[in-house]
Amino acid sequence: MSYELRISWRHLCSRKSQKxxxxxxxxxxxxxxxxxxxxxxxxxxxxxxxxxLRDKILGxxxxxxxxxxxxxxxxxxxxxxxxxKAVPQVKDAGPFILKQVMLxxxxxxxxxxxxxxxxxxxxxxxxxxxxxIEGELAHLDHAPPRAADQESGIQRKGIILGKDLARSLGAxxxxxxxxxxxxxxxxxxxxxxxxxxxxxxxxxxSKMYEYDANLAFISLSSAQSLFGMRDRVxxxxxxxxxxxxxxxxxxxxxxxxxxxxxxxxxxxxxKNLFSALKVEKVTMFIIxxxxxxxAAFNIISTLFMVVMDKxxxxxxxxxxxxxxxxxxxxxxxxGLIIGICGTVLGCIAGFTIVPNLNEIVGFIEWVFxxxxxxxxxxYLDALPSQIQWLDSFLxxxxxxxxxxxxxxxxxxxxSRLDPxxxxxxx
Numbered sequence: 407m408s409y410e411l412r413i414s415w416r417h418l419c420s421r422k423s424q425k426x427x428x429x430x431x432x433x434x435x436x437x438x439x440x441x442x443x444x445x446x447x448x449x450x451x452x453x454x455x456x457x458x459l460r461d462k463i464l465g466x467x468x469x470x471x472x473x474x475x476x477x478x479x480x481x482x483x484x485x486x487x488x489x490x491k492a493v494p495q496v497k498d499a500g501p502f503i504l505k506q507v508m509l510x511x512x513x514x515x516x517x518x519x520x521x522x523x524x525x526x527x528x529x530x531x532x533x534x535x536x537x538x539i540e541g542e543l544a545h546l547d548h549a550p551p552r553a554a555d556q557e558s559g560i561q562r563k564g565i566i567l568g569k570d571l572a573r574s575l576g577a578x579x580x581x582x583x584x585x586x587x588x589x590x591x592x593x594x595x596x597x598x599x600x601x602x603x604x605x606x607x608x609x610x611x612s613k614m615y616e617y618d619a620n621l622a623f624i625s626l627s628s629a630q631s632l633f634g635m636r637d638r639v640x641x642x643x644x645x646x647x648x649x650x651x652x653x654x655x656x657x658x659x660x661x662x663x664x665x666x667x668x669x670x671x672x673x674x675x676x677k678n679l680f681s682a683l684k685v686e687k688v689t690m691f692i693i694x695x696x697x698x699x700x701a702a703f704n705i706i707s708t709l710f711m712v713v714m715d716k717x718x719x720x721x722x723x724x725x726x727x728x729x730x731x732x733x734x735x736x737x738x739x740x741g742l743i744i745g746i747c748g749t750v751l752g753c754i755a756g757f758t759i760v761p762n763l764n765e766i767v768g769f770i771e772w773v774f775x776x777x778x779x780x781x782x783x784x785y786l787d788a789l790p791s792q793i794q795w796l797d798s799f800l801x802x803x804x805x806x807x808x809x810x811x812x813x814x815x816x817x818x819x820x821s822r823l824d825p826x827x828x829x830x831x832x
Contacts, residue, residue, distance in 0.1 A: 413723075414739040430708045435748040437701025438805060442752025443759070445694045445801045446793070450760045452687045453797065454790030459614075459683070460649075463676055465533035466612045466621070468643035469652045472659060472669045479638030486642055489662055495647045495655055500527030501639040503629040508586040509622065511575045518571060520585065520622045522629025522639075531645045534566075534610060534623065540579050541566065541608025546625040549605040563628040564607030568618035572609050581606045585624070587632050602632045698805050701748065702812035705741050709816035713737065713823070720823050730821035737820045741813020742806070749805045757793070764788050 472490065474480045483501045490499045503522035508515055525546045529535045535543045541564075549564040565583060567575070577583060587600040604624060612618055630636060646655050652671035659669040673680060713720070720733060759766065767778055767789055779789060 408735075411739055413736050414743060430704065430711065431744060434701055434704035434708050435744050435751070437704055438698055438745055438748025438809060439751035439755065441694065441697030441701055442749050442801060442805050443755040444697060445691065445805075446753065446756030446798060447759050447763070447791075448690055448694060449687065449797045449801070450756075450791045450793045451763070451789065452683070452690060453794050454792040456680070456683050456687070457792055458790040459679070460672075462612055462614045462617075464649065464672060465537055466610075466614070466617050467672060467675070468531050469646045469649055470644040470656045470659065470669055470671050471641055471675065472644065472663070472667060473641035475666050475668055477666075479635050480641055481638050483639050483642060486663065486667075490642055490644060490659055493655065493659055493662060495651065496659075497645045497647055498527065498530040499642050499644040500524050500531050501626060501641070502643050503626060503633065503635060503640045505629070505633055505640075506588060507632075508588075509571075509575060510584040510586065511577045511581060514575050516571065516574055518620050518622050520565075520624055520629070522624050522626045524626045528623075531643055537610040537612050538566070538608050539569065539611050541606075543608065545607035546623065547627065549607050562603065562605045563625055565604040566608035566610055566623040567606060568621050569609055569611040570615060570619035571622060572606070574619065577606050579606050579609065585632060589633060600632060600634075602628065604628065695804060695808075698808050702808050705744055705809055705812045706816055708744075709737055709741060709813055710819070712740065713816055713820040716820075717823060720820055724823075733821040733823075734814075734817045737817035738810065738813045741817070742810050744813075745806045745809025748809070749802055752805070753798070753802065756798075760791050760793055763791050 472486065480486060480501075487499055487501070490496060501524060505520055505522075506517065507520045508517050523534075523546070525543045529543055543566070546564045546566065549562045562582070565585070567577065572578070575583070582603055582605055585602045585604055587602070589600055610618075610623075624632075626639070630638070644659070646652055648655075649672065653673060656669040656671040656674075660667060663669070723733065771778055
């Protein structure tokens with residue numbers, strides 16, 4: 407241990423004549439610890455919210471969507487599928503049709519987005535099968551037989567509704583709905599909208615209100631018939647092995663398919679949402695770093711008091727040959743020690759709180775008798791949190807750096823002290 411570090415440590419140790427200074431030192435250390443702990447917990451929760459939102463979006467949507475530009479649909483989609491599946495890291499792909507329709511049931515109606523999918527392929531592309539709380543995905547092509555339909559020989563197609571959509575329509579599994587297409591047909595009696603009767607064969611819950619209240623699924627063949635698309639589809643939906651590399655894979659697919667095709671990954675399709683989350687995360691980081699800055703001001707005041715108290719010691723050290731650089735090292739190390747100790751304590755507290763966050767929130771709810779995150783509002787059964795080590799490393803780095811920089815000016819002032827002034831009144 408160098409003599410500068412040994413002297414710095416002794417200055418920070420409590421003595422009877424320095425109890426007040428030691429108290430300020432511990433307060434400064436506690437401020438740093440509190441700031442680091444708050445940063446770790448808040449950033450972990452925001453990261454967890456981002457991951458939770460991503461999982462919900464990808465639970466209903468595919469990782470990459472390929473469409474054909476300047477066309478009313480993709481005609482030779484089977485050849486496109488073959489080319490897409492040949493791209494490395496593509497796990498599976500399938501055609502889909504996406505249109506807006508009007509759903510009617512009794513006296514109720516609702517404008518929704520309907521997606522036509524191949525039931526066999528969809529099970530391997532999205533988590534729709536996992537999100538079903540009632541029914542089966544395979545029933546989209548052929549609804550379960552009903553006694554009345556068996557006698558008349560009617561074979562109905564199926565539809566899967568979002569939970570909130572089914573609630574707003576008052577429809578349950580087995581009910582017959584009408585799908586009204588925006589496209590119309592001309593008859594001798596005039597313009598007649600296309601209407602198709604389908605049976606509710608399932609209800610899904612993605613835990614995202616936008617999807618659960620505005621999205622429905624029908625079979626690909628039903629969509630082609632309803633919208634008059636024959637052998638055409640809206641595009642190809644793709645599932646990849648690494649969702650973080652979806653953007654790069656999308657560019658590879660575009661290059662392989664050539665001009666006239668557009669491949670968009672899940673980040674591009676939800677760019678505004680995830681950009682807003684990223685901005686909020688950075689903003690919270692900047693706001694919470696102010697807590698550490700407040701602690702840094704405490705460090706500055708503490709070191710100034712130490713310098714004033716140790717004026718005689720500084721003068722003696724200089725008289726014995728200590729350089730200005732050595733004096734500066736002594737006092738800057740004090741700020742560094744406070745910063746490191748406070749950061750370590752904050753990390754221990756933060757890494758202890760994050761894994762037990764839901765238990766802590768539950769205890770607070772039990773004590774104050776309120777619900778912090780109602781499930782019907784936030785669609786959360788638990789508060790999501792995830793520690794990212796890069797974020798934690800940046801928090802530790804900024805904390806120690808701020809504390810070290812805060813100690814430089816008091817240390818510089820100490821190094822400029824004249825030994826004659828320090829020993830004049832001794």
